[in-house]
Amino acid sequence: MADRKVDKETGVETTGHSWDGIEELNNPLPRWWLWCLYLTMIWGLGYVIAYPAWPMVSGATEGVLGWSTRANVARDIEEHEAKNAPLVTALLGAEMDTLTDDADLNRYAVARGGAVFRAQCSQCHGSGAAGAKGYPNLLDNDWLWGGEMAQIAHTIRHGIRNDTDDDARYSEMPAFGDILEQEEIAATVEYVISLSSPDHDAALATTGSELFADNCSSCHGEAAMGDKDIGAPNLTDAIWLYGGDRETLTYTIVNARFGVMPAWGQRLSEEDVRAVSAYVHGLGGGE
16 A cells, blocks of 8 residues: 555554554564464364354254254153153053152152143242132142142143133133122122121121022032032132132122133143142142
């Protein structure tokens, strides 16, 4: 370039770049640095030839070594499944209600079920299985459809009120807003509150008890203790799925509830269904 010149003190040609009067010398790169660069380029070229590297439309170049992280993972999974095969076979053949009799098998089932629960169930029931509004707490002993191991497995396998499994647990509460008058609903709410709380209007609850007997006892029972065969909740224990205050109970009676649970038997293997049943049963609330 025209503006290049030789530095008088060093005798080295400049690059033509100048900052505040300071000119850059055009010194050659150190040989060791150049050799590192060349070796890096050679290494990189060899790597893209030997290993998967260049992205294509539906994958990547495979490389002459045929190395694959997917294949490694698949191999590890196969090895893991082979080691656990005897336990899986035992789990599939075990009676669910006697699973806890085999300590080693139950330990394996609970560990496997815990992993399944965290991946598939915690989004609704919570990471600690304590549930949320509309999603049952799995830690207590209050079960809509029964908390024995086999009952839990059936619920997980077929789900609740879904339209994909003919064996899904199914029940439906009427929307009493179309059946009862507003005053009658208020009286029924007061009676339901009286079943588990002293904070209620006794006179209104007395009226509500008659309405309850005529309209609700066929599902919840004369003593309002529920019916697990049809998923009718116990109304006497102050454990509420949606809430037990007057406003929430009024909404429930007027509009009804219709919670849906997927049929996990269509998504999980049978051994995973059994394992997560064992895990849920072992959380502390299983019957």
